[in-house]
Amino acid sequence: MAAAPSSGKPERDAPAESRLSPAGPDRAPVSRRKGDLPSSILDRYLIEHDGRGRAERFFRDHRADQPAFRDAGRALTAASAYPDVVADMLRIARHRGWTQVRVEGDPAFRREAWVQAQAMDIAVRGYRPTERDRQAGGARTPAQDPDRPRPTERPVAPSPPLEARMRLAAAAVQTLVGDPAARTRLLERAWARATAHLERGHTFRPPPDLERSATRDRPDADRRRER
Numbered sequence: 767m768a769a770a771p772s773s774g775k776p777e778r779d780a781p782a783e784s785r786l787s788p789a790g791p792d793r794a795p796v797s798r799r800k801g802d803l804p805s806s807i808l809d810r811y812l813i814e815h816d817g818r819g820r821a822e823r824f825f826r827d828h829r830a831d832q833p834a835f836r837d838a839g840r841a842l843t844a845a846s847a848y849p850d851v852v853a854d855m856l857r858i859a860r861h862r863g864w865t866q867v868r869v870e871g872d873p874a875f876r877r878e879a880w881v882q883a884q885a886m887d888i889a890v891r892g893y894r895p896t897e898r899d900r901q902a903g904g905a906r907t908p909a910q911d912p913d914r915p916r917p918t919e920r921p922v923a924p925s926p927p928l929e930a931r932m933r934l935a936a937a938a939v940q941t942l943v944g945d946p947a948a949r950t951r952l953l954e955r956a957w958a959r960a961t962a963h964l965e966r967g968h969t970f971r972p973p974p975d976l977e978r979s980a981t982r983d984r985p986d987a988d989r990r991r992e993r
Contacts, residue, residue, distance in 0.1 A: 842855045865887070865888060867888055869891070880899060880903065882903075
């Protein structure tokens with residue numbers, strides 16, 4: 767989904783933002799091409815293009831003053847640490863072959879990137895994780911009992927219903943909460959609670975609108991069998 771082309775202002779005029787970039791050798795076979803994206807990303811944002819028609823600025827909706835993140839080719843930048851945005855930036859990094867990344871800027875952004883990168887097999891430089899970060903990322907810590915069984919060594923991957931709910935939550939928070947720092951705290955807390963819910967073996971049902979849509983599309987015979 768594309769919006770009108772951007773104004774063409776140089777990237778250096780943008781406000782200081784947190785940054786994610788490849789950390790491997792310059793000769794490593796990775797993509798640093800602006801606009802090289804997995805197709806799933808294109809469906810989630812309104813996009814402004816640069817003067818050469820490459821996707822550059824990614825907005826949650828038409829009301830947003832600032833993009834959720836920017837693509838500069840050799841780096842991805844964001845003005846916030848929203849968990850879903852950080853996850854999308856890491857998906858782009860993985861798509862481009864960035865098996866090692868360097869994170870800079872806001873500590874909350876660097877922490878979120880480190881935690882989420884553990885489930886994507888992406889090594890992160892630029893952040894020293896705490897014991898809680900390692901637990902959130904699924905790594906064993908010295909304080910943990912080595913004999914205690916663990917359900918998994920990695921965080922449970924977000925299910926489609928959870929991702930749908932988090933996108934709805936992000937849109938609601940964006941509309942209702944004016945303070946960017948408060949928005950980030952609320953979404954980080956929601957993401958942490960949802961992850962803990964999944965790790966306990968629970969699941970999420972699709973949001974009501976998606977569930978109703980699935981019910982409408984299901985054949986009558988299937989609905990009769992469910993009764």
